[in-house]
Amino acid sequence: MLPAVPTPRQALIVRSGLRSRYSLPGNRLPLSGNRLPALRSLSLGALVIGLTAGFGSTAAFAQDLMRPVESGPIPGQPPAPPASTDPNTIPVAFEADNVQYDKNGDTVTATGNVVLRRQDQSVRADKVTWNRTNGKIFATGNVRMVDENGNQVYTDSAELTDEFKTGAMQNLLLALREGGRLAANSGQRNANGDVTLNRAAYTGCDVIGANGCPRQPTWKILADKVTYSETMQRVSFHHARLELFNAVQIPMFGVTVSTDGGSVSGFLMPNVGSSASNGLAVSSSYYWKIAPDKDLTTTGTLFTNSAPMGELEYRQLTSKGAFQITGYLTSSKRTSIDDITTPDSENALRGYIFANGKFQLDPNWSVTFSLRRATDRTFLRRYNISDDDRLRSMVNVERIDQNSYLSIGAYATQTMIADTAQGQIPVALPVIDYRHRFNDPLLGGVFETELNTLGIQRSQGQDTQRAFAKAQWSLRKLTPWGQEVIFTGLVRGDVYHSSDNDLNDTALYAGSPGWEGRVVATAAVDVKWPLVGAVWGGTQVFTPRIQLVATPKTKNLSIPDEDSRSIELEDDNLFSLNRYPAMTGWKTACG
Numbered sequence: 258m259l260p261a262v263p264t265p266r267q268a269l270i271v272r273s274g275l276r277s278r279y280s281l282p283g284n285r286l287p288l289s290g291n292r293l294p295a296l297r298s299l300s301l302g303a304l305v306i307g308l309t310a311g312f313g314s315t316a317a318f319a320q321d322l323m324r325p326v327e328s329g330p331i332p333g334q335p336p337a338p339p340a341s342t343d344p345n346t347i348p349v350a351f352e353a354d355n356v357q358y359d360k361n362g363d364t365v366t367a368t369g370n371v372v373l374r375r376q377d378q379s380v381r382a383d384k385v386t387w388n389r390t391n392g393k394i395f396a397t398g399n400v401r402m403v404d405e406n407g408n409q410v411y412t413d414s415a416e417l418t419d420e421f422k423t424g425a426m427q428n429l430l431l432a433l434r435e436g437g438r439l440a441a442n443s444g445q446r447n448a449n450g451d452v453t454l455n456r457a458a459y460t461g462c463d464v465i466g467a468n469g470c471p472r473q474p475t476w477k478i479l480a481d482k483v484t485y486s487e488t489m490q491r492v493s494f495h496h497a498r499l500e501l502f503n504a505v506q507i508p509m510f511g512v513t514v515s516t517d518g519g520s521v522s523g524f525l526m527p528n529v530g531s532s533a534s535n536g537l538a539v540s541s542s543y544y545w546k547i548a549p550d551k552d553l554t555t556t557g558t559l560f561t562n563s564a565p566m567g568e569l570e571y572r573q574l575t576s577k578g579a580f581q582i583t584g585y586l587t588s589s590k591r592t593s594i595d596d597i598t599t600p601d602s603e604n605a606l607r608g609y610i611f612a613n614g615k616f617q618l619d620p621n622w623s624v625t626f627s628l629r630r631a632t633d634r635t636f637l638r639r640y641n642i643s644d645d646d647r648l649r650s651m652v653n654v655e656r657i658d659q660n661s662y663l664s665i666g667a668y669a670t671q672t673m674i675a676d677t678a679q680g681q682i683p684v685a686l687p688v689i690d691y692r693h694r695f696n697d698p699l700l701g702g703v704f705e706t707e708l709n710t711l712g713i714q715r716s717q718g719q720d721t722q723r724a725f726a727k728a729q730w731s732l733r734k735l736t737p738w739g740q741e742v743i744f745t746g747l748v749r750g751d752v753y754h755s756s757d758n759d760l761n762d763t764a765l766y767a768g769s770p771g772w773e774g775r776v777v778a779t780a781a782v783d784v785k786w787p788l789v790g791a792v793w794g795g796t797q798v799f800t801p802r803i804q805l806v807a808t809p810k811t812k813n814l815s816i817p818d819e820d821s822r823s824i825e826l827e828d829d830n831l832f833s834l835n836r837y838p839a840m841t842g843w844k845t846a847c848g
Contacts, residue, residue, distance in 0.1 A: 362390075451484060540557065647671065692708075
């Protein structure tokens, strides 16, 4: 055995399958001029991935999930080794306080803060021994491993072959970058590549309190054995139990997690609840990961006072966007919306469907849709799905560029209110809005135009169609004294047609049947004078503002009002020329 040569730090770069020189700064090993015998394949990637990150969401210290862990990369790492010209070689940088080579035993031993590095993966240990005869590598003493994703493994010792086909670790703790931890008394990698952990524990809870001290997790999964499949990228828990508050244990069956951050097919945790109308409810769900971009969840619910109910949820991500569809179906008696405990009809198929999605067809065009429909008005509340008093469905096609906006949409609403007739609820089709902005070359302002049309249909009420064209010019100026002055001029023409006006419950909104038209003209000046100063221990801004608006008398009462029935007076629209939700809100403001 050669004596260790004490130097501040010693470095070795190993390339798989190549003969490498071993050198020390300012020293030379007495090897009679011979090169250090060719080192066998050393893959730090396999050390970190195959045995540690290979656990993915698993590993270490079953008896101490609360063990403090470090953050950041391993300190004292050697510089990254130069890239190899041979794609079959894996360069590894290696540093240690002392290095010994036993020519007779054909072993290399590094001691004292040993650090191995391969790209973004690293291993630290008190001692690393490599036996070239049998190809085994031993890392012992405060072993810490960090993979390229930031996951950390702590262990007392690790045993590997040079090809990492088999191996073992003792007293393991894996601290995931996302915050979860998995611990085990021991672990080994089998010849088929699978990893088995014995007497393991896993938790996703924070085990460090606000004061920085360790604390018991609220829940953790205990298992006699945990198996990691390298080919499937899955971790399975065998004979597992869910432990709550470090006391109560609940048996769990078929628990599987993914090591690649994705989802895993399997049964979800059951849900138990109760209600006055349905009694005790127990639901169970199965999640099916069809592909990386689509999944399906089926749920069955059993009730003590009602028939079973099924639920289906499908989700998919496409190259242009995403969508999801959720449906409920059962057979039960409808109940009164005022008294959910008393059925008032025979059994019938009842259900609810909800779907939505958005697609970005190109940088300018997009499509958004939403569908919500129920078989009756009490279904959602009876089964605690939703308390909404209306269900809105819509589809909208939009085009947006630097200076224009186009929207083509349709809207329909289903009422859930008992005393509201569905026939009085309007369907808006089509709803078209087009706007274009021009830079004013004459005065330096902004010139905007808008075209808008709306069709309102009711099966038992008034129908209205309208269209308008608008042109608006605005100019913003700053005076030498700091006032901001905005000049605005607006001209708009409207055309309306309505029928069945006598079915409108509010005469003020009905207008006159047939064709009606009007012209709206407005001129406005808005002046703001921000004043800034140091007052009350800070900097204060006080902005007096005045607005003058002039518009001629406009015919309004003969125009059907479908747009401006509710005023929106907020601090951000107090000085708006139009304070109504729709662009046509001139009835009260200008009348």
